[in-house]
Amino acid sequence: MKRIWLRHVLRNVLLAGLLTAGGASASGLQVAPTTLSLKATQNADGLWLINTGDNVVHAQVRVYHWTQSDQADQLVPSRGLVISPPMLQLAAGDRQLIRVIRAGAPPSGTGAVEDAYRLAIDELPIDVQGKRGLQFVLHYSVPIFIEPAANITTTSQLQWELQRQGEQVMLQVSNHGSSHAQLAALSYIDTTGHRTEITPGLLGYVLPGATMRWMLKPSAAAFAPGGTLEAMINGEKAAQNLSLADRSR
Numbered sequence: 145m146k147r148i149w150l151r152h153v154l155r156n157v158l159l160a161g162l163l164t165a166g167g168a169s170a171s172g173l174q175v176a177p178t179t180l181s182l183k184a185t186q187n188a189d190g191l192w193l194i195n196t197g198d199n200v201v202h203a204q205v206r207v208y209h210w211t212q213s214d215q216a217d218q219l220v221p222s223r224g225l226v227i228s229p230p231m232l233q234l235a236a237g238d239r240q241l242i243r244v245i246r247a248g249a250p251p252s253g254t255g256a257v258e259d260a261y262r263l264a265i266d267e268l269p270i271d272v273q274g275k276r277g278l279q280f281v282l283h284y285s286v287p288i289f290i291e292p293a294a295n296i297t298t299t300s301q302l303q304w305e306l307q308r309q310g311e312q313v314m315l316q317v318s319n320h321g322s323s324h325a326q327l328a329a330l331s332y333i334d335t336t337g338h339r340t341e342i343t344p345g346l347l348g349y350v351l352p353g354a355t356m357r358w359m360l361k362p363s364a365a366a367f368a369p370g371g372t373l374e375a376m377i378n379g380e381k382a383a384q385n386l387s388l389a390d391r392s393r
Contacts, residue, residue, distance in 0.1 A: 172197025173234075173267050173282045180286070184250040184293040190241050191286065193265065195234035202268040205230050205242055210260040210287070212354035215316075223247055225261050225288065244288060256292035257322040257352035263288060287349065289324060298323035300377070302350065306367055306388045313360045313367055313388065315342075319350040329376040334368040347375075364388065 174194040182189055195201045209222035226245040234240055244263070251259050265284040291298060301321035307314040319325050326349050330342035340362050350356045373384045 172199075172236075173201050173203060173265075175265060175284045175286060178284075178286060179288070180244060181289045182244075182246060182250075182291065184291050186246075188243060188245045190243050191263075192239050192241055193232065193234060194239040195236055198236050200236065200270070201234040202270055203232055203234070204266050204268060205232075206264045206266075207244075207288075208262050208264060210262045210351070212349075212351045212356060215355060215357040219262060222261065224259075227263065246290065250290050250293045252293035256294050258292060258298055258324060259290040260324060260351055261288040261290070262286065287324075292322065296322070300325035300350070300352070302377070302384075304373065304384045304386055306373075306386045308364050308367075308388050309359075311364050313362070313364050314357050315360055316355060316357045317350050318355040319352055322352050324352065324378075325350045326378050327375055329374075331374045332362070332367055332371050333374060334366075334371040340366040 172195050174196055176192050176194065180189050180191060193203060205227050207222055207225045207227050208219035209224055211218045211220075224247055226243075226247050228243045228245065229240070232240050232242075242263075251257060263284075263286040265282075265286065267281040267283070269281050299321050300319050300323050302325055303318040303320065305316045307316060315330075317325070317327065327347040328343070328345060330347055332340045332342060334340075342360050342362060347358060348356060367386075367388045369387055371386065373386050375382055375384070
């Protein structure tokens with residue numbers, strides 16, 4: 145099966161920007177919830193697609209097995225989950241339940257870890273009579289996690305490193321645990337108490353057994369030795385003391 149390489153897409157990403165005065169039309173497609181986690185004993189779950197706009201919405205739903213290697217997301221079309229319906233039409237104000245059904249057994253055996261998928265939900269552009277100008281459509285990438293069958297509590301175990309590369313800083317995070325880590329709302333606090341915001345929202349995910357890297361926007365000067373990195377990890381605030389390693393060439 146052909147491997148498809150996709151850039152990691154933030155949950156609920158709007159592919160088009162602000163409406164323009166030239167008559168652009170916008171969609172009202174919404175997704176809830178924005179992530180799913182199936183227990184080992186759970187064969188199915190679901191999410192809602194909701195049309196809050198004034199026009200009919202056509203959408204396509206596809207499923208990909210999600211892994212991470214070489215510090216990048218890898219998405220491969222998968223039959224590990226069955227989606228119903230894969231194509232749909234929503235009138236204004238309507239909603240549709242998308243069933244997510246696990247097709248096989250959950251991860252099991254010694255050292256079993258959480259499995260991961262992503263649903264790609266794409267609005268399909270349509271011609272709307274009387275509407276002129278551009279039409280903006282939405283794309284959602286919804287994470288779905290499958291807990292292992294082992295009777296243990298899954299958790300992430302993270303190893304952090306700040307690497308200096310010239311005047312820039314790379315954040316490297318390795319996950320040695322059995323569950324994913326969602327990283328968001330990162331800030332760096334130096335020894336004087338000065339706080340530098342790295343990202344106010346979602347930075348990304350680190351799956352079990354994976355290592356991910358992100359080039360940070362603040363310059364290396366903001367990361368004085370002895371500082372503390374604060375982040376929301378799976379919705380909970382955490383802090384990590386870090387030293388800046390020089391990896392410049």
